[in-house]
Amino acid sequence: MGGGEPVLEVRDLRTYFPTMRGTVKAVDGISFTVLEGETVGLVGESGCGKSTAALSIMRLVPAPGRIVGGEVLLRGRDLLKLSEAEMRGVRGARIAMSFQDPMTFFNPVMRIGDQIAEGIIRHQRLSRREAWEKVISTLEVVGIPSPRDVAMSYPHQLSGGMRQRAMMAMALSCHPELMIADEPTTALDVIIQAQLLELMKDLKRELGMSSLIISHDLGVIAELCERVAVMYAGKIVEYSDIRRILREPRHPYTVGLLESIPRVGFKKERLIGIEGSVPDLIEPPPGCRFSPRCKYADEKCKEDPQLIELEEGHYVLCHHPVMGGG
């Protein structure tokens, strides 16, 4: 696990959205790395910019959004410097992405098989028939019991779990070097979610792929990832390996997040929760963006904090990192 060469390096990535009221700094200078064979999680609450970050890596930020700065290095090559045509050769082939709600992310009037085959035909220059053979075998890989029937179906004919598997298959079909999964289990019921989590663990073992998982659910991240970056209001506030973050969170936001999560494992008398709400990204609070909700905040927090390495591989963006866990 891990320890290999970096597959993806994101450096100081910034993606802004101009609006009527001002510029929304959805992603505001984030950096992280995905190593060979490693699974990295990007966790955060709605509106923190995690999905925009993923779309920025793919260079698929919807208009009027724009990547205004930073580097996205795929095996050392900056994707932001590629031409659109070159980038098209990367999407789906070298980096593939699966999306949250496969109902809306599949074309409703096209057979599942054709939608998966499309990418294969595009990138591997196969005939339609050969591509379909690959489609069937990929659908088998993601544990679909009757792949031929599923390939012949339209999205609305499948259940949520099946669609999510088909979406996985679509992402895997061209053997990408990196897979990005945006909220892979959010739209599903717990039982189906568990099936999918097990599948993803199996795939990881068998294919040894590098992947980036985006989720709001720390539980899902904890099951799948080795390392995790916690995002808040467009910035990464803490970044380390998963066990360390779960055991000894250092950023007050991470601490608060962990204290907010009710557990099935044991009954707790009281959850803490974080009062207040996510700041407006057009006029974010000065300095540390979490400071208005932070119980440790003081004058110093009005200045921008720097990312500091507390111990090897454990980074925190905070003036007053919490000691001794939550």
Added chain:
Amino acid sequence: MQPIVKVKGLKKYYPVEKSWIDKLLSRERRWVRAVDSIDLEIERGETFSLVGESGSGKTTTGLVLMQLVEPTEGEILFEGRDIFSLREEERRRLRRDMQMVFQNPYASLNPRMTVEEIVGEPLTIHLGLKGEERRGRVIELLDIVGLNPGKYYVDRYPHEFSGGQRQRIAIARAIALRPKFIVADEPVSSLDVSIQATILNLLQELKREFKLTYLLIAHNLAVVRYMSDKLAIMYLGKIMEKGVSEDVFQNPQHPYTKALISAFPDINPDVKRDRVLLRGEIPSPIAPPPGCRFHTRCPFRLEICERDEPMLVEVEDGHLVACHMVE
């Protein structure tokens, strides 16, 4: 003591649309059996949870309880009175005692009304309050649900609030008439985790302060464990297991309950759990499997399960399970 809410043999079937060919051949009308004969007793002052995946019938049960949907069969007693035998006028009066908090605070507040109008609506309808008096009460309620000072918020529109704040407004509306009983349908599932905790805590505080009884409808077992005194696990319109919450969590009997609990991803990095993985997906409620409804996915299926429907049996004090394995 008499339970505050008693549900007896509740059924709710929705008709499936028939095509003219079906009508011509006078094929039998088919039904979606959303809720198929369930019994519940909710004691005063407790939080009772209905747990299940989508399609289990938990939401429909809540809608019937709130008289938003007429039941196909069965009765619901609120403080001993059958609510569906009441006259229109009495039923409306009953709404003072029974209220509801909805799942999605982005959809449950009328976007063209101000907070004063939203929270004040029940006050106008039932108490005829208007003007300054109503405004004062609304401000008070906003303070209670943690939107303080309330007077800064009364004149705003829902779109000016975050999700958590909106849910607080919805809760203020629900408690405006000092009800005895509140149905909370997935009250936090569309909120961010850090906000979820604050809303759950608010619900707990209000329960203590106003001596409320809750019916909590949820799919998130962690939330359910945190909140509830008793619970019932539903699957395809039937109750599979019910009892005191801690009994069920510590000693789950039904394979489905076990699967649900083990399916839930947990943030504890040290525990390696053995999942009870279920095959396949939930069958269609139009043609539920014969015998035990769960048998098609049950890892411990016996022959009898395909034939006979198991009854709810008491395995320990107040802990009931519908499974042939435990009989």
Added chain:
Amino acid sequence: MGSSIERLSLGRLERYSRGLRGFWRSYSRNRPAVMGLAILFLLTATAVLTDLLDPYNPFGIYPSEVLLPPSFSHPFGTDDLGRDILKLVMFGSKTSLLVGFSAVFIASSIGIIVGALSGYYGGRVEDILMRLTDMLLIIPNFFLILLIVALFGSSLRNVVLVIGFMTWPGTARLLRSTFLSLREQEFVQAARVVGASHLRIIFRHLLPNGIYPVIVNSSLQVGSAILTEAGLSFLGLGDPSLVSWGRMLSIAQMYVRRAWWMAAFPGAAIFITVMAFNLIGDGLNDALNPRLRER
């Protein structure tokens, strides 16, 4: 929107004016729509003021001034009876606006009632109402209007009534589908839980949220009602006792080779009027559509 920023409480009046200003801000961004509104004002003023300012008789005959091309004294030229076309066009504006607004008033009223009832209650009677609506929607209504007017006479009143009574299904359908989706929304269920009566739900919850598409549609419908009236008059089914742009064009047909101005100006008037309503409709759509509003 900056929910944490403290703001003093606002009065009801101020809230409405704030809403109005917000609406105007997004409406005025659409320049063609503002132009449409300006044209509408101009037309209304013309229609109202023509009668008051100029007691000119549009039905006189002036044999010495027959078919004169546009000139300084007759900017739009004169027609086959020697009448000044500019003045006729000004008189015609009254007919067009009258037909447009009253027909749409009738159509929208019926449409709103039928749509609201069938969208909210959705019982058996409403089923039948909706069947009727759908049928009327498919039947080519210009031909039906034409037939009825031909059979029952082409007085202004008939034309208005027939257009009004034949064009409501679009509105009904629109409002019904809006109501059907709104009815399932949680805030409507919440109103029921709170004990709101049917009327209260319809008027306080559903209509304020569902009326905007109808307003947009009505604006577009005024344009098409005006076109319909013009088309009828052009085919010889206009009110013979009134000046109408369509009738002017109908007569102009006979003089196409000799007097282009007889066709050019009344037609331009119809064109500009209808366009004004279409532009206003588009503007309203953009301004009232919440998805587009934030841009």
Added chain:
Amino acid sequence: MSMRRYILRRIPQLIPLCIFAIVINFTLMHLAPGSPIDYLVGGGEVVPKEYIEKLTREFGLDKPLHEQLLIYILNVFSGNLGTSYRYRTPVLQVILERVPNTLLLMTTSIMFAFVLGIFLGVSSSKRPYSLVDNLASTISVLGYSIPTFWLGMLLIIVFSVYLRWLPTMGMSTIGAQLEGWEAVIDTLRHLILPATTLGTTYLALYTRLTRASMLEELRKDYITTAWGKGLDDRAVYYRHAFRNAMLPVTTVLGLNLGLMLTGATLTETVFSWPGIGRLVYDSIITRDYPVLMGIFIIVSITVVLANFIVDILYAILDPRVRYK
């Protein structure tokens, strides 16, 4: 569900619609001033007595109302729509003679408008608020607002009266005994102006619908997926967005067919094009009510059938409808 079952399921919905049009006709006939006879032979002039008796028998006018209605419906379905007052021939025959001419005019304009409109609509959706888009929007607003008959008259004034390039009216040059290719070319020359006039209305309609619908589709999630696969513009716009965008366009076009026929009527009137539309005008002028009513029924049934075809087309395009 298979296509055949889908079609089968839709057929019974057609009949009430056709009957509805006939019932309207029947009702109008009885409500309008004068006796129903007037609306079966028209005129008010002296009609031979035996002919009146024949009609009374044929349409059962001496029977109770509900029987009359039934007889009327049966008559209509067997093609008996009464007799034209002006031509003294069966109404159906009068109408059917004109159908090919109207079809020629409409198909020409629709083809022109369809190709250009969709091209404009798609190109403007690719770059909203660009030059192409503004052009397309302007065309659609103008074309949507312009009264067809006025546009026709303007074209006549410019191209026939002043430039003398093209003929003013009719389908062929009167008096010229043309044959073979010359006749075809002559007809085409007559076709240009009316087809342009009518086509402009359709063009506005197609452009507007296509643009709006494409913009709607391009915002959807599955388009992101398509880009994510590394597809190029052509695949994303045409294979994905376009096919979905055509769904609402087809429905609206079905519903707008009545509007298109209105345009045809007015255009034919201006250009004296001997089709159904011109027949409407002539019948109004000569008070030939039987023909007017016949046209209403025929047009209604056509529109109903066209909508049925559109529905089937829709089901072919959209699997969600087929497999519901």
